[in-house]
Amino acid sequence: MSDVLAVVDHRQGALRDVSFELLSAGRDLADATGGDLFVAVVNGPTAAFADEVDREGVDAIYTVDAGEEFDHDVYAGAAVHLVETLEPRILLAPNSVNGIDYLPAVATRLDWPLVTDAVGLELEGETLVATREHYGGKVEATLEVALDGGVAVTIRAGEWPAATGEGAASVEDVAFDLEESANRSRVLGFEAVAGGDVDIAEADVLVSVGRGIEDEENLELIEELAEALGATVSASRPVVDAGWLPKNRQVGQSGKVVTPDVYIAIGISGAVQHVAGMKGAKTIVAINTDPNAPIMDIADYAIHDDLFDVVPALIEQFE
Amino acid sequence: MNVLVTVTEGATVDDEFRIDGLAIDDGSLTTDLNEWDEYALETAVRLAEADLVDEVVTVTIGPEDCEGTIRQVLAKGADRAIRVWDDALERSEMLDVGAKTALLAAVVETEEPDLVLTGVQSADEGFMATGVSLAAAVDYGWAAVVNALEVDPDERIARVRRELEGGVEERTEVDLPAVLTIQTGINEPRYASLRGIRMAQRKELAVRSLADLGLEASAVESRLRLRELAEPESESEARVLEGSSEEAAAELATVLREQGVGR
Structure with missing residues (x-):
């Protein structure tokens, strides 16, 4: 016992x-x-x-x-x-x-x-x-x-x-x-992370970008897609850590919990901390080269392909 | 003031990988300086550059293979490095938090750093526990998941922000000596300069065995045992859009329009 x-x-x-x-x-x-x-x-x-x-x-x-x-x-x-x-x-x-x-x-x-x-x-x-x-x-x-x-x-x-x-x-x-x-430490207080101008929790459609984007200048591609879809850009942790997008765009455990109608995860593997922030989305689309990425477990639609090929083709569809 | 940074050579698995008994097949692993430790190291080097710290020492538990990673750390600004390894460790399939704590505690007791910085977690096993466990073992103060740090050497205090869930941060002060576990994003880790790489070759890299650290093999025996490694069953119910990139994109566009996107 x-x-x-x-x-x-x-x-x-x-x-x-x-x-x-x-x-x-x-x-x-x-x-x-x-x-x-x-x-x-x-x-x-x-x-x-x-x-x-x-x-x-x-x-x-x-x-x-x-x-x-x-x-x-x-x-x-x-x-x-x-x-x-x-x-x-x-x-x-x-x-x-x-x-x-x-x-x-x-x-x-x-x-x-x-x-x-x-x-x-x-x-x-x-x-x-x-x-x-x-x-x-x-x-x-x-x-x-x-x-x-x-x-x-x-x-x-x-x-x-x-x-x-x-x-x-x-x-x-x-x-x-x-x-x-x-007693070697003292908690002095709490602070909410600065909000900024965009509230990703309010967006109906999120185009979310992760480590797969590789470089800051490639973000332009994601912004172009968001523009074509009338969507808001959000991100997973590595993109925010790198300073490419502000903290108020981060989806996940330490960022925001979002529940949009459509969440398009681009180059995001789907670590548990990220999934905790977006699994409540109505429709989840994952674009990732890795068919075994954890994000696939919660995706409704998946494209197992290179985002640098798929995203431009998708933009074209909406132009 | 001296800083000790714990540095792990972390491994990430490739998209396609093979499990070989209780290990991942070497061919499908990529090893590198553990991502979280990069930020811990950068934190220490910046403290040294701001003249708040006299010496940055790193400690790594690992076999000779990881000396390449340790040289990388020296190239990025650590002053000297310690590598802990022993035949007794070679034989164990995993080192649990208790075993790592015993090894690192022995190093802390010889080095007597004012500040120990660790990454929040390792990319492979991700226990997120060694830093806090170490603090208790050596009787230091601590703070876990730190994303901002200010050190006051005169008052012997570290003022930190801890990143809690849901976009909330906690402001805390910790008396030194202390162990802090450092979160990614606290700074922008540097690349090694050519000069740094040249200098790294001449820096001290000391190897310590269990006997050197005054430890018995039994003190570092893992109480957690690995029974099985498996590829999780895919729970994916996703509809996979096939074909060329253009075909998949066209199909996705149809799906998105049905959901009212882009109209």
Whole structure:
């Protein structure tokens, strides 16, 4: 029997969706061993959050109230404290920017092995079997790790269903002393990335360009196509990182989430961070030389060909 | 102030690739300086150019094959490099976060850098964890997914922005010594100059074994084991538009017009 401790994620007064998916992943693992699912809520409006995460399958909720927002020193300290008192053998957190900002430290302090960004988890007796994506989603890796003393895991958003139903969990407020010496950073505040003149989230048709465009001067071709289609130009991360388009044009996890009628992905491989920002588009078109690119998994229409041949031909069709 | 940059030789798979047991066939891999580490290196070199840092040292875990990549890093402005390798590492099919942490922690303990910069992730396995894990092991402060950095050597503080999801950034200050994981886009990494490439040949590239670092083989044994590598089943239900580029484009134009585009 192994208990599972899941630490949920929230920001600016709201629990993040992945937190509810985390409950499902945790419940599945607890069921496999006949153990309990413990859920920890650290900081924020803990009472309200405890109420929200009390879904079917949650056995006990522990709240730690030591501030409003995420603070990795508090999270790491709280997770270690809860593991030491509750003795779960599986510690779960979302693979969010905040999840990866503290769970690796917890694993190291507990001397537990760490699996990040899992897309599948199974228990085979005393072995945890995790599925991950390597090489930007082009290879699926199956890893195994002995449960032994315990294993820390972060899970990818969107891979488990959100937990539903009303729970009947106990709620306990936990106080622990965070050593002053452990407090080495201070969160000063949040800022939204500058908006700019164009809001890609408002566009009905997006012509989106990725690494395949190769060079800044080739962007002209994409702009010409957008013009011909009456569309707006957006981009995946590498194009914005290179400074060829401003940050407000970036589609994806760290950029904007868009849901246009038509999304034309040109030279975009479809890394998970990008897909998270555009999978809600009604119709997705992918133009890419690589027929195995992950973008093909969500495309409705695909052209497996060189964008430098296809795009000029497409412009011609609309002139 | 000294900076240690962790540098990985990353691999990307070609469009067509072959899986050979628990590895990707060499012929379908392209190795290069890991993309995220390029930005970490550039961050360090710029700090040195601004006279905020005295020495930029890099550390790479890897066999002799990756010395070409390390010379590239020296050519771009690192002062000296350390390569960690051992026969014991040769035999393991994967190094998990714990194993990498043990190796890098031993290097941090000898070098005692004020700042350690790592890339957010590697392009191949993408665990995104080594930097924060290392910070805990050597008892440094840390910040993950940093896309802006200001170092104040007098106050011994790093002021950073962390790139959160959904276009939100967090402003945080971290006491030094610290480990920061650097996100792509924080700067524009340079190309090596011819002069840099010439100078790189004369820079120190030290090789350290487990014994040199005072580590037992058991300390770097991976607890994660690779069971299988597979090409994911395509879930694609896309209608593939075939034919020449012109034919495919014409067909796509029809599809787009049906959706009301360009009318």
